[in-house]
Amino acid sequence: MFIKIAEEDSLNVDTKHSLTISESAFGIKYLNNSLLRSTISKTLNQQFSIDSSDLIPGIYEGGFKIWECTEQLIKYLRSSSVDFAGKRVLDLGCGAGLLGILAIILKSSVVHFQDYNEEVLKLLTSRNVHLNLLPESCTVEYIAGDWSKFPYSLKYDIILSSETIYNTSSYETIHSLLAECLKPTGVAFIAAKNYYFGVGGSVNLFQEFVASKGIFDVQKVHSINTGMTLIEQRILALDAKYNVHRAPRIPGFRSLYLKRRSQILKNRKSEIDPVVRKQYLKTRSFLLSLRYGHIADSKSRSLGYRSSSQVTIESTASHSGTYRYSSQSSLRYHIPELTQDGMVPTWAAEASRAMAGGGSLYDNYAFSGMHHIFDVHKNIVTCVKFANDDLSRLASSSLDGSLALHQVLPDPETLFVLKHVAGVTGFCWSSSNELIMSCSEDGFTRLFTSANGQCVRSIRDRFSVPVLCCLFQPINNNMIVTGNCKNYLQFFNSSTGKLCKNAQSKLSAPVLCLCFDVNGNTLWAGDEKGFITSFIYNNEVSRLTRARKIAVSVGRPVTSISMRQWVNREARDPSLLVNCAANFLAIYRITSDDGALNLKQSFIVQHQKYNVKSTFCPLMSFRQGACIVSGSEDGVVYFFNTDRSHKACINKLLGHSSAVIDVNFNSDESLLASCDATGIVIVWKREN
Secondary structure: OEEOOOHHHHHOOOHHHEEEOHHHHHHOEEEOHHHHHHHOOHHHHHHHOOOOOOOEOOOEOOOOOOOHHHHHHHHHHHHOOOOOOOOEEEEEOOOOOHHHHHHHHOOOOEEEEEEOOHHHHHHHHHHHHHHOOOOOOOEEEEEEOOHHHOOOOOOEEEEEEEOOOOEHHHHHHHHHHHHHHEEEEEEEEEEEEOEOOOOEOEHHHHHHHHHHHOOOEEEEEEEEEOOOOOOEEEEEEEEHHHHHOOHHHOOOHHHHHHHHHHHHHHHHHHHOOHHHHHHHHHHHHHHHHHHHOOOOOHHHHHHHHHHOEEEEEEEOOOOOOOEEEEEEEOOOOOOOOOOOOOOOOHHHOHHHHHHOOOOOHHHHOOEEEEEEEEOOOOOOEEEEEEOOOOOOEEEEEEOOOEEEEEEOOOOOEEEEEEEOOOOEEEEEEOOOOOEEEEEEOOOEEEEEEOOOOOEEEEEEOOOOOOEEEEEEOOOOOOEEEEEEOOOEEEEEEOOOOEEEEEEEEEOOOOEEEEEEOOOOOEEEEEEOOOEEEEEEEEOOOOEEEEEEEEEOOOOOOEEEEEEEOOOOOOOOOOEEEEEEOOOEEEEEEEOOOOOOEEEEEEEEOOOOOOOOOEEEOOOHHHOOOOEEEEOOOOOEEEEEEOOOOOOOEEEEEEOOOOOEEEEEEOOOOOEEEEEEOOOOEEEEEEOO
């Protein structure tokens, strides 16, 4: 954060006690150690324990000490041809601020001093700046705090840093800062020792890390041998001009490109001549066939099989009362027997297939592109959901504390944005779509009207801890259930806001996800330790009874649960769809009324860090085969055919530049919404 330093405090310095660096350090003055010690209060000494240690990770990062490599970097910059005139410069991990002061002397236009500790900037850095009688033409500002919270919107021509790569755990953060804050033509100079004892960092390790990211060209431009084998001081230059060529690797670039592409296509959609487009598709198909060979049409192939077969239905006189299909065909094409209920299989049920649009499962889940991109959120989008049985209304929540309601059709727009004090971890629509319930890290569950966003009820968690998930009871929306980070599952009456004493239970880990069956009698709760616990809920007396505990993957969080009463015409048993942060997505068969589960099928998706979610497709019950959709941490939206054990993935949507957290269809499957870890919500349009 930026901090303001009173001018009288900065100028209250006795210049008789100031020193110059060796060889006058090119005229740079700084406070000597005795004056520094007299300036720091006893309280500050006790807080940082400066007298006993030069470094306390996460508390005091050595800002009151002038480290050895700083002087060598100053000498190199003065002797090299680096041009500072009119440039924006950042002194990263500045401490005494000598590098930034040099930049001001060399006529930089803007210099920012950054240090972990605000006290260092107030008591040392700012005083050294004013001690040197620097020109007023340069804008000077001070930024305190951790690098992960640095304002990435700031851009610099030159970034200077000394002795900041001593710990390997900070490499990711400092690299992200450099990648975001260096201008395309910028350069960073980092001075460090060849090896740091006790913390494991080294110049070589940092060079390898930077090279593995593929963003910067890193070179050693200077080295100083101290006489010890392992202790050699080196200066690295990270050239950001490669960002121009490697921009697609930077998070956010791909989303920016897709936004602009979507905007251009939308603006030009009405201008496209149908005749020209038809000719384009024909030419494109011809060129693809020349390169990859002719691809047979699956529909014509299906017709060919059908035309060569004569299928008849004959009633058998067996006691079981089954019907049997017989086929007379030159092809060896076997049609299996039916079950006792005589149900026609989906592949032969023309009416059912027509309801779902006909064609194969792959054809039914082909998408024409992006319908719209919403970017109102500034942090991870935790959940995205269309309203129940609705084509247009869409809501999304984010860890930036916002809950947004969007209109997707006919003209996409964000209707309003609601706010929590802390991140919104999830939400759900009421059965009538009149209310939206959201839960937050601020310890509150809130109910808003979907018409105008008015908050009609705020319910504080019993323990005032972050609420991680929430759900309406499907039969009685007056009852709501929440799960918190203190492992508790709790029912509340939304009308009164009171806790139901007989409807609460403690699990073995924080509750991450919830799911009811269609009647609201069985409740499943997934936790952070990889277990699903089932409960029986009695709506008449509002009583919750624990039933079963099922291990999904011990030690790996269960992040999403959704239930479907029957998947398709052949698979009419109730099923549970489960995401687990062990790189897989699973379908379980519900085998009893108390929520017992048996594993039916699993699919591989990249999932280890985020609360990735999945969904059943709403119209899958009328199709041959069944489809589920899931997010993934590789930035891909995956479509899986649940009837396949081999090559189950039937489609992928590529468009997100970060982990896809959640996916959701509207009621007729014409639109699919997906959200990611950078705050983007993409609405995809399915082909007609």
